[in-house]
Amino acid sequence: MNIQGLDYNTKREQLLLPEYGREIQRMIDHAVSLPDKEERLKCAKTIIKLMETKVPQIRENNGYEQTLWDHLYLMSHKQLDIDWPFDVSQAEKFLNKPEALPLPQGGIRLRHYGKLVNELLDRLKDMPDGDERDELMRLTANQMKRDLAQWGHGSLEDEKVADDMARLTDGAVQLDLSRFTFERVQQNDLQQKRANGKKRK
Numbered sequence: 001m002n003i004q005g006l007d008y009n010t011k012r013e014q015l016l017l018p019e020y021g022r023e024i025q026r027m028i029d030h031a032v033s034l035p036d037k038e039e040r041l042k043c044a045k046t047i048i049k050l051m052e053t054k055v056p057q058i059r060e061n062n063g064y065e066q067t068l069w070d071h072l073y074l075m076s077h078k079q080l081d082i083d084w085p086f087d088v089s090q091a092e093k094f095l096n097k098p099e100a101l102p103l104p105q106g107g108i109r110l111r112h113y114g115k116l117v118n119e120l121l122d123r124l125k126d127m128p129d130g131d132e133r134d135e136l137m138r139l140t141a142n143q144m145k146r147d148l149a150q151w152g153h154g155s156l157e158d159e160k161v162a163d164d165m166a167r168l169t170d171g172a173v174q175l176d177l178s179r180f181t182f183e184r185v186q187q188n189d190l191q192q193k194r195a196n197g198k199k200r201k
Contacts, residue, residue, distance in 0.1 A: 016075055020054050025075060032079045041082040048072060070094060110164065112151040113144055121165065125172040141165060141175055142183045149185045158182055 015025055024047065031043040048068050058064045069084065070091035120140045127133040144161045161182075162175040 016077075017071055020051055020071070020075070024051060024054060028072065028075050028080070032076050032081075037082060040080065044072060044080065044082055067094075110168070113147050113164075113168075117144055117147065118168070121168050121173065125169045137165075137173065137175065138180070141180065145182055146185055 015022060027043070027047050027050070031040050031047060034040045034043060048065075051068050051071065052058065052064075058067060061067065066086045069086040070088050071094065073080065073084070073088040073091045074094065117140060120136065120143075124133065124136055124140065127136065141161055144164060145158075148160065158177050158180075162177055165173045165175050
């Protein structure tokens with residue numbers, strides 16, 4: 001539907017730095033069009049003050065005035081001819097997108113166990129028999145059972161954890177279920193953790 005007289009943002013030029021708003025952009029466009037250089041500088045200084053009020057949190061950064069002038073330079077499409085009070089030659093760094101961070105879960109075969117459990121299982125594979133290995137095996141097995149309960153993957157039977165431990169360590173870690181006793185998984189605690197996780201999103 002196209003109603004005459006209505007001006008939609010979707011039909012306007014896309015803002016380079018939308019946090020400052022369209023009115024600031026119009027002021028900058030006006031400053032660029034002024035014929036007198038001194039008048040352009042005077043107008044630019046006024047716009048900088050308004051930009052600071054639009055994004056007050058910018059004052060928390062060191063060198064925020066430099067940032068404001070860099071932004072002004074970019075928003076003017078580098079067309080504002082003034083004696084810049086700051087060096088704006090590096091302003092385009094604000095337009096550079098950061099490189100994507102690699103996902104930390106790479107190589108995890110069963111993601112519901114997470115990276116930490118995988119690291120623990122890798123460590124268990126190379127540990128010599130003894131009390132330290134037994135304790136780490138106990139902690140890892142109980143964590144795996146909590147993870148299964150937390151994320152609802154598969155069965156919560158002890159055999160499932162023992163099978164996964166053996167499979168993920170290529171048979172190096174064998175949990176003797178006839179001698180091993182799991183800690184009791186508290187369902188109320190797990191439900192609370194799920195609720196907290198949803199609130200953070």
